[in-house]
Amino acid sequence: MSRVVKDMPEKGQTILRLSNISKHFGAVSALTDIELEVKAGEVVALVGDNGAGKSTLIKVLAGVHQPSSGTIEFCGQNVTLDSPGKALELGIATVFQDLALCENLDVVANLFLGHELSPWGLDEVAMEVRAWTLLRELAARIPSVREPIASLSGGQRQTVAIARSLLLDPKIIMLDEPTAALGVAQTAEVLNLIERVRERGLGVIIISHNMEDVRAVADRIVVLRLGRNNGVFTPDSSNQDLVAAITGATENAVSRRLDRKTGATHETSGRPA
Ligand SMILES: Nc1ncnc2c1ncn2[C@@H]1O[C@H](COP(=O)(O)OP(=O)(O)O)[C@@H](O)[C@H]1O
Numbered sequence: 001m002s003r004v005v006k007d008m009p010e011k012g013q014t015i016l017r018l019s020n021i022s023k024h025f026g027a028v029s030a031l032t033d034i035e036l037e038v039k040a041g042e043v044v045a046l047v048g049d050n051g052a053g054k055s056t057l058i059k060v061l062a063g064v065h066q067p068s069s070g071t072i073e074f075c076g077q078n079v080t081l082d083s084p085g086k087a088l089e090l091g092i093a094t095v096f097q098d099l100a101l102c103e104n105l106d107v108v109a110n111l112f113l114g115h116e117l118s119p120w121g122l123d124e125v126a127m128e129v130r131a132w133t134l135l136r137e138l139a140a141r142i143p144s145v146r147e148p149i150a151s152l153s154g155g156q157r158q159t160v161a162i163a164r165s166l167l168l169d170p171k172i173i174m175l176d177e178p179t180a181a182l183g184v185a186q187t188a189e190v191l192n193l194i195e196r197v198r199e200r201g202l203g204v205i206i207i208s209h210n211m212e213d214v215r216a217v218a219d220r221i222v223v224l225r226l227g228r229n230n231g232v233f234t235p236d237s238s239n240q241d242l243v244a245a246i247t248g249a250t251e252n253a254v255s256r257r258l259d260r261k262t263g264a265t266h267e268t269s270g271r272p273a
């Protein structure tokens, strides 16, 4: 892959701005009029219940899905992300939930998979040095870069996947549930790593179900509900407000429930079941 020399935006500068992004799959509206902004050196958490549209939004930004309408501005320019290659080339990297690592290959091989340093043959020494340097910069705890992925913990695998995405010098990195399968210590390690990535001046978008993790690492918390924006929060927003935005509890404070048997409507108050 050709390496484009890219200047890193200043911290606090807007890297990515989505306006009115909608995505339909046939009759299903997965996203409706989504607004999202990500700045350099900022971690934005994307939260919402199952089906809220989080994965669809990530896939639109990764160039996997084309939006049905709306605009995507990247570093001040309107862009079309019509393929995953295009998104990567611009500097939007994605670590999908399955990580896509090769179990039998070592850390170095996984880091450089598909973008080996020398096109005429693998420069093993250079790749190993680059791997060590990057992992050290990220304060990653990997015992050896010659260790096969199969022998690493879940947290270490996540670290390798994140490090791999950084090798292309992205401006934005998107992480889909990076701590979902991890224990306490490994989660802390990955959250630490996300902070290192933020310090490098990247914009980070993290999807997570874990509000504790979200509060620990996010600068802003963007709630999606049923494919729409449903509020922006800070880590010190109350849990009640955040949960209400995620579940729609406030809008359902008084809601009508249709009784399927009788066809009558009941008024219910309080949080929906
Ligand atoms: N490829 C697809 N085809 C049809 N419907 C889809 C597709 N991907 C997602 N959806 C629908 O879009 C909505 C949002 O899904 P998704 O983005 O996966 O939500 P989340 O990741 O927040 O759980 C859901 O109703 C889902 O069924």
Ligand SMILES: [Mg+2]
Residues within 6 Å of the ligand: 054, 055, 056
């Ligand atoms: Mg999802």
